[in-house]
Amino acid sequence: MFAFDPEGRGINATYYRIGEREWQLYTGGIINIGMEGIFTIQFYSEDIDGLIEDVKTKTIKIAMSKPYTICQLDGLMGENDWYISNVTVSFIRGGSPAGIAYTKYRLDGGEWQIYDNPFIVEEEGQHTIDFYSEDMAGNVGDTGSASFKIDKLSPQVQVIYPNGGEELSGVITIEWEANDTVDDSLEVSLYYSSDGLNWNAIAEGIENTGSYEWDTEGIAPGDYWIKVVARDDAGHVTEDTSDEPFTILPTLPLSVEITKPGNYLYVMDRAIIRLPMPVIIGGITIEVAVEGRANKIELQIDNEIKYASNGEYTTYSWYYDEPTIGMHEIKAIAYGSEEKAMASVKAFFLNLL
Numbered sequence: 413m414f415a416f417d418p419e420g421r422g423i424n425a426t427y428y429r430i431g432e433r434e435w436q437l438y439t440g441g442i443i444n445i446g447m448e449g450i451f452t453i454q455f456y457s458e459d460i461d462g463l464i465e466d467v468k469t470k471t472i473k474i475a476m477s478k479p480y481t482i483c484q485l486d487g488l489m490g491e492n493d494w495y496i497s498n499v500t501v502s503f504i505r506g507g508s509p510a511g512i513a514y515t516k517y518r519l520d521g522g523e524w525q526i527y528d529n530p531f532i533v534e535e536e537g538q539h540t541i542d543f544y545s546e547d548m549a550g551n552v553g554d555t556g557s558a559s560f561k562i563d564k565l566s567p568q569v570q571v572i573y574p575n576g577g578e579e580l581s582g583v584i585t586i587e588w589e590a591n592d593t594v595d596d597s598l599e600v601s602l603y604y605s606s607d608g609l610n611w612n613a614i615a616e617g618i619e620n621t622g623s624y625e626w627d628t629e630g631i632a633p634g635d636y637w638i639k640v641v642a643r644d645d646a647g648h649v650t651e652d653t654s655d656e657p658f659t660i661l662p663t664l665p666l667s668v669e670i671t672k673p674g675n676y677l678y679v680m681d682r683a684i685i686r687l688p689m690p691v692i693i694g695g696i697t698i699e700v701a702v703e704g705r706a707n708k709i710e711l712q713i714d715n716e717i718k719y720a721s722n723g724e725y726t727t728y729s730w731y732y733d734e735p736t737i738g739m740h741e742i743k744a745i746a747y748g749s750e751e752k753a754m755a756s757v758k759a760f761f762l763n764l765l
Contacts, residue, residue, distance in 0.1 A: 422459060422460045423457050423458070423459055423460075424457075424458045424459055424460045424462075425437060425438075425457065425458050426438040426455065426456070426457040426458075427455065427456055427457075427458075428443070428453060428454065428455035429453075429454050429455075430443075430445065430451055430452070430453055431451060431452055438455070445472070445474060447474070448474050448475055448476055448477060448509045449473075449474060449509050450471065450472070450473050450474075450509070451471070451472045451473075451474065452469060452470070452471050452472075453469070453470045453471075453472060454467050454468070454469050455467070455468055455470070456468065473509075473510060473549070474509075475508050475509050475510035475547055475548070475549035475551060476551070477507055477508055477509075477551065478507065478508070478547075478551050478552065478553045478554065479505060479506065479507045479508040479512055479545040479546065479547045479551060479552075479553040480505070480506060480507040480545070480553055480554075481503050481504070481505050481515055481543050481544055481545045481553055481556055482503065482504040482505075482556075483501065483502075483503055483541060483543055483556060483558040484501070484502045484503065484504060485499055485500070485501060485558065485560055486499065486500040486502070487499040487500065487562075490563065490646035490647040490648070491645065491646055491647035492645050492646065492647075493560075493561065494561050494562070494563045494645060494646030494647070495560060495561065495562045495563075495646075496562075496563060496564055496646050496647070496648070497562075497564060498532050498533065498534045498562070498564075499532070499533045499539075499560060499562060500530050500531070500532050500533075501517075501530060501531055501532075501533060501541060502530035503515050503517070503527055503543060503545075505545045507553070508547035508548075508549070508551060510547040510548040510549040510551070511547060511548045512545050512546075512547055512548070513545075513546045513547055513548050514526055514527070514545070514546055515527040515543060515544070515545040516543065516544060516545075517541055517542065517543040518541070518542050518543075519533065519539065519540075519541055520539055520540055521540070521542075527543070533562065534562075535562065536562045536563055536564055536565070536593055536594050537561065537562065537594055538559070538560075538561045539559065539560055539561065539562065540557060540558070540559045541557065541558050541559075541560075542555055542556070542557050543555065543556050543557075543558075544556065561594075562594075563592075563593075563594045563595060563644060563645070563646035563648065565592070565593050565594075565648070566592075566644070566648035566649065566650045567590055567591065567592040567595070567598055567642040567643070567644050567648060567650050568589075568590065568591055568592070568642075568650060569588060569589070569590040569600075569640050569641070569642040569650050569651065569652045570588060570589045570590075570640075570652050571587075571588050571638055571639075571640050571652045571653060571654050571655075572587040572588055572589060573585065573586065573587040574586070574638060574654060574658040575638075575654050575655050575656070575658075576654050576655045576656025576657060576658055577656055577658060578658040578659070579658070579659045579661055580628065580658060580659065580660055580661065581628060581660060581661040581662065581663050581664065582627075582628060582629070582663060582664075582704075582705045583625050583626065583627050583628070583705065584625075584626045584628055585623055585624070585625055585626075586602060586614070586623065586624045586625075586626050586638060586640075587622060587623045588600070588622060588623075588640040588652070589622065590620050590622075590640070590642040590650075592642075592644045592648075594644070594646075595644040595645045595646070597619075597620070597645070598620040598642045598643065598644055599617050599618070599619075599620070599642070599643045599644075600617075600618050600619070600620045600640060600641065600642055600643075601613070601615065601616040601617060601618070601640075601641045601643070602614040602615045602616075602618070602624055602626070602638065602639070602640055602641075603638070603639040603641070604626075604631075604636050604637065604638055604639070605636065605637050605639065606634055606635065606636055606637075608637050608653070608657075611639055614626050620642065628660050628663075629663055629705070631660050632660075633659075633660055633661055633662045634659070634660060635657035635658070635659055635660075636657060636658060636659075636660055637653050637654045637657055637658075638653065638654045638658075639651055639652070639653045639654075640652055640653075663704065663705065664703045664704040665703075665704050665751075666702075666703070666704035666705065666706060666746055666748040666751050666752070666753045667702070667703045667704060667746075667753045668700060668701070668702050668703075668706075668709070668744050668745070668746040668753045668754065668755045669700065669701045669702075669744075669755050670698065670699070670700055670742060670744050670755050670756070670757050671699045671700065671701050672696075672697060672698060672699035672729075673690035673692060673696055673698065673742070673757065673759055674690065675687055675688060675689055675690060676690065676691075677691045677693070678690070678691065678692045678693065678694075678696055679693045679694060680693070680694040680695065681694065681695055681696055681697050681731075689758065689759065689760065690757060690758075690759035690760070691759070691760045691762075692759055692760065692761050692762070692763070693762045693763070694733070694762075694763055695731060695732060695733030695763065696731070696732055696733075697729050697730070697731050697732075698711060698729065698730050698731075698732055698742060698744075699727065699728070699729045700727070700728045700729070700744045700755075701726065701727050702723070702725075702726050702727070702728070702746050702753075703726070704746075704748065704753070705723065705748055705749070706723030706746040706747060706748055706753075707722065707723045707747050707748060707749060708720065708721070708722060708723055708746075708747040709721045709722075709723060709728055709744065709745070709746050709747075710744070710745045710747075711728075711730055711732075711742070711743070711744055712741075712742075712743040712744075712745065713732070713734075713736070713740055713741070713742060713743075714740050714741055715741075715743065718730070718732065718734075723746070723747070723748075733763065733765070734763065734765070735763055735764060735765045736761035736763045737761060737762060737763070737764070738760065738761065739758055739759070739760055739761075740758070740759060740760075740761055741756055741757075741758050742756060742757050742758075742759060743755070743756040744756070
């Protein structure tokens with residue numbers, strides 16, 4: 413504070429008080445209030461003749477703290493922190509005695525906007541809101557961030573195979589299509605039923621690969637339906653069943669047959685004339701047919717394994733073109749889980765290469 417006497421007599425003392433506190437003698441320098449708020453300072457001076465001036469008043473506003481901003485999200489919550497509805501965004505502001513001048517926010521890295529009222533986010537997917545506030549004294553609060561995710565729609569699912577009318581046995585490849593507008597990692601469960609009402613689990617909680625190998629061994633022959641259930645991360649569940657029943661046939665006993673060579677003269681793999689036994693000149697394509705469930709197929713020449721394959725097909729063929737002369741035995745062996753089947757044929761070879 414600065415005091416002077418316009419008549420030149422000189423200042424004897426200056427007094428002040430803050431709010432309703434006691435009057436104090438001003439001794440010079442800076443008066444440190446040391447707290448935030450709105451303060452009223454009263455002051456006056458007295459000259460050396462004892463004359464006292466009128467009390468003067470000054471209002472001071474002090475705001476040193478940064479304002480804070482809290483983001484509030486309101487919506488219907490599903491599973492795994494997913495909102496399954498539109499999300500209403502609002503902000504709580506405070507922390508500054510000067511009052512909030514404005515709050516700004518931006519959605520998903522877009523342009524900064526002045527916040528006036530709560531707003532709604534409708535778009536599905538992952539979202540991030542950045543925000544901060546500034547008070548009337550010019551103090552800028554720290555920038556905050558809030559992330560959330562919205563998935564309002566259920567996944568789509570469709571049974572592709574078997575979808576009705578098929579006659580099947582052994583290992584069946586169940587096929588389906590399932591997708592979601594947001595979640596690309598759907599969880600799928602598969603069920604079968606003989607009446608369309610009571611369902612038995614085939615596999616639960618598997619990845620959405622679009623196909624699954626179902627071993628029907630042990631399933632009683634008859635008509636059945638397939639149901640595919642898709643579940644997204646937000647908890648939405650959709651299902652689809654076969655349009656019509658399909659039939660599981662009795663499992664055939666394992667058998668194998670060498671269908672080529674037959675009783676012909678073969679020249680460079682071509683059948684020329686019929687003979688009492690196979691006669692083979694040059695290379696020959698050996699063909700094998702399998703019925704029942706085979707895990708492995710072997711082709712042997714004179715008990716020496718020449719080719720092998722897993723049991724995923726019903727027909728097999730191998731081209732045999734090694735130096736071979738004279739009578740030799742061609743043997744095909746099919747291996748099941750607990751049984752095996754064998755077929756053999758003797759043929760005369762003339763292959764000098």
